[in-house]
Amino acid sequence: PVSVTLLATADGPLAHTTRVTLTRGSDRIALENVIAQNFSDVRTWSFAFNLDAPDVWHEEVGAVIRAKLLPQGGHYAARNARYDWLTLNHFADMSAGDTGVTLSNADCYFMQLGNSTPTTLDTTTPRIAPLVGGQVDGPNLGIPSQGGDSRFTQRFALQAHGAFDSAAAMRFALEHQNPLVAHAISGGAAYPPDAFSLLTLSDPNVLLWALKPADDGVAQGVIARVWNLAATAANCTLAAPVAAITAAQRVSHIETPIADAPTVGGALSIALAGNQLQTYALTFGTATAPTATPSSTASPTSTDGTPAPTTPTTTPRAPGCDATATATSTVQATTTTPALAPAITTTPSTTATPKAKVYLPIVRCARATTDAGNNTVNDAQALC
Template sequence: MENQTLPYGLGALWAGSGARYSWKGICGCLTKLNKIKKRPHEIYWWQGLDDSKILMKWNSMLVADSGARTMGGYAEARTPAKEVEFVDTNPEFKAIYPFPVIGIFGKGWDDLKTLTDEFMTVAKEKTNASRRVIVSNITDFFEDFEKNHGSTLPNYSASFGNEWDLYTASITEVSARVRRSVEKLRPAEAMATLVSLQRPEFMNGRTEVRDQAWMNLGLYWEHNWTSDGHWVTRQERNEWGRRMADGVANYVDGLHGDAAFALGGLIQKSGVHRRFYVFNPLSWVRSDASEIPYDGPAEVHVVDLATGEDVPFELVTPLSDDRFPRKTLRVHAAALPPLGYKVYEIRPGAGKAFPNAAEYANGVLENATHRVTVEPRGAISSLIDKTKANREFAGKTSQRQINDLGAEDGHLELEHSGPVSVTLRATGAGPLKHRTRVTLYRNSPRIDIRNEILQNFGGTHTWSFAFNLTNPDMRHEEAGAIIRAKYLADGGHYSPDMSRLEWLTLNHFADMSGEDGAGVTLSNADCAFMRLGTSDILDNQSRLDTKTPQIQVLAGGQIDGPKAGIAKQGGDSYFLQRFSLRTHSGYDAATAMKFSLEHQNPSVAGWVRGGTAYPEQTYSAVTLSNPNVVLWSLKPAEEGIGNGVIARLWNLSSAPQDYSVSLAGGIQSGRQTTHIETDLGDLPVSNGAVAMKAAATQIHTIRLRPAGTRR
């Protein structure tokens, strides 16, 4: 409500949660859009990429200075008698809305509380021989409309970009903290599931803080980051938002820490040497650099118990100016099982020697797959893929390159070199004081970037990612959908009208490919918005630049300030903004998403304390048959593990897919549910697995009851 824009993927998420209808009314205030322009449709079937549908009422706002208290606003029924006459007599409204069933919703406007019997009075007074006025519960309008006119409506899908959404970038580090907490919930809930299956009481006592965290998530993103109210100051809104973020982090951090510790007490252990597990929260086999706090001797070697072989490891000593310094042991954990773990043992004495993960000389990092040139300020001026005939992927646009905050000088040094990883550290003073680390890993094509802005700022700043690509084509994860950054008429997903497209949503990844298919996937862990090329808005009309091979990631800014958002980042002077790069020969949605999830969901390491529930060497909790489908999350049911395990799965293919899911101990029963865990119907179980059919890009939520459990 109120915000003038709307994401593409939200409709499919709502439909998957059981919603059938939606009404949207805008404010028509604090906007760069033409608020009285006719919308594409007044009422339509909002169709998702998965072919799901929601009946959407989103009327054009025809009265300019109404304060949203007219049709198309969020308080259409603020003056109900007046509005009944408007819809019945206004020729412009009647021309664009030809239906005899009209819904007028929203009374309270900006009032703290609204109690009224005005609707009943107006309904009686305004009913006459030619019209009937009904006091509606909103649902009855949609049911009536669907029955009598639903078959005549068009299907329509488009993203309208971002407007008020952007104001969360005015307090960008706090917004990033909330984002990190949501991502951290994936391994936390996965480990909590494994623990709860053995210790059903594990989640007891967490309901209140969990529910409050859930409320905080909704409240944090609520539209009042406009921060322009009469009764709540910007500073009060700033402080309140931080409390919301703290509530989310407190729950997630507590669950993650408790589950990781408890899991270590469930894994069998023999012998006298220290052991640690490395847990993979993702649903496919992966290799990762995993680390654990370590204060033991340096003269050791590390053994993978599943293979019996020495593995590459390194001891990482933090620098004195690190924000949270700690000494760690970092290991190359190869072939980690899906949603499972491997166990490693630390043994005394030197073991097998391994070469460094990459070589470094004169600003150039090089491993088996890439040669990367890093400038003293932390920008990447050359990105060569050695597996693709030494193709150069780095470009330059307006004197800015890859991971480029601005053309100022800096200082570059080798921070760390070992058999698992090699890291360069750059420090720059402008345009903002910052520190950048670029890391290459053993046997990995991933190029990790860790940026830290080390001062407060009040302007708008971006990290440029300029690529050497011709006729670029960008796809990116929006909200619940992976969409193409072009206009509808050009085969994309963006509306050319009533949209703000200078800052697009950047969730887990954006991928830019050239006309030959080759391109770069950009994984984004902390930021939320990006500018495609030189996209802008002028005279209420957005211009989406699809020709310039550049992504500008919004580091932070008070967009539409000074009237909207929080000034000077609410006083923050530290900002963590991490990215990763992967070059490729052709775009694939599942591959791009898996790459970004691996970057943003590091494996979890914990000490093995000994138990009886899980195997000593390795374990995998879930088997998923189709590589185009990813397990988005695995968690204990909301009502408790006695009500099963909830699995959320996303078909990342643009075509329908068949797949099956099984648990390590077998499945007793399965049910399809909504995303809010309302059961829809039983699923057949065959040979211990549940078979599913997913529409293109569809997200499923299912309830699985492991074999041997009781209700």
């Protein structure tokens, strides 16, 4: 088969189903959780990894940051900060040297790192706990009992890798959360059979972060936002294989003009500082029939092996980032009281030779309580 999905159904600690999907030729483990019960307390999922001295990077709003205090080489202030719930956007990554795991997150907003509290950031416990829901600041703040809702879909994906690579982690998350959609079309010249992209970027560390008509209408151009996910400066070229870029303008993120941008040979030349985001308004010339396959695809492309009329080009990854760990994923429901659901163990049918063995986590619902100071405390320990 192209893929296999295992279904686990549990009545506790919350009624839910978990689907674990493995795809031939892909090292992605996809998890789809559907909770079918209302709840009023604080709940988390738990992903624990067999990693010593873990190093966690995660996406904040417009930045990929290291979850350590500033004196330890991280990005979190050593005082006047809250550490119990960290922002969880597209991904969080936990690594140790040349071994690690990327967690792609499609639906949750916050996570707890290890046994962190409001005043202590735990950077030694190799566990990431995405927040399912609940009033983390007590009964007087937030929306009680999820506003009465009783169905929640929360999706994740896991991928083992070598040394941490910010661009590779983000690309993996985008591929998971924006799956390839195939549809038959007609009219116009045929596109190349192997791959096609409206825009291409010459640097694999620079991602196309947004592409849309200008707010004032497409006659005013197409807006493209790029993000350099490397810590070092980058000089790259943004090109359109089917039509030359005849003019470009650097604009703010709300599309206020800043300055004209240079184009050479129908392509835009971009200079980015490390970790910088830039936005451009592009004007295109007359479209021509596509004749070449782009070497680097700027828009996210799916690599999960899903059958489609065309096969997307795999975006280049840094050396060592394609290593697949021999691993077993276990899905079960548990809490501090006996779990009601049986565990389901799945082993990928196809695994590459691992660079280093990484044990993928036990995924579960965990219950959180509050201490005497009304601080949220996770009273269930992760299984490593």
